[in-house]
């Protein structure tokens with residue numbers, strides 16, 4: 001495996017599989033991407049793949065179900081221009097942009113097969129749980145729980161003025 005890993009890899013307690021992802025905001029093409037890797041219970045790497053996201057973004061956590069992974073793609077965007085010009089935190093939340101959730105089979109290696117679902121813009125730093133269900137009409141449903149925020153301020157100087165000398 002050659003990609004970074006976020007703070008929240010997941011272990012499937014039934015299968016022993018380890019699933020992890022890392023977001024990349026340093027690509028030479030300037031685009032955002034998430035790398036995903038799946039290991040078996042003996043920690044042998046089974047696959048790694050790269051999933052494009054909307055733009056270079058902070059993605060702190062992801063979601064797994066019995067058969068799928070879900071990549072959150074929310075507008076917590078890399079804004080080095082605002083860091084340089086206005087001393088703002090490197091990532092800024094833009095509530096006017098939508099969020100998306102990318103659903104993919106755990107063992108998929110083709111990012112073209114990710115199904116994207118768009119929602120109003122929000123941020124979830126940590127997800128609680130998710131699982132798969134069948135609807136009454138037979139449709140597949142994924143239920144996911146997390147605490148959503150439609151406003152995020154992680155500006156260090158505003159939150160900690162005593163450390164910035166203000």
Ligand SMILES: [Fe+2]
Nearest residue numbers: 007008060126
């Ligand atoms: Fe965390």
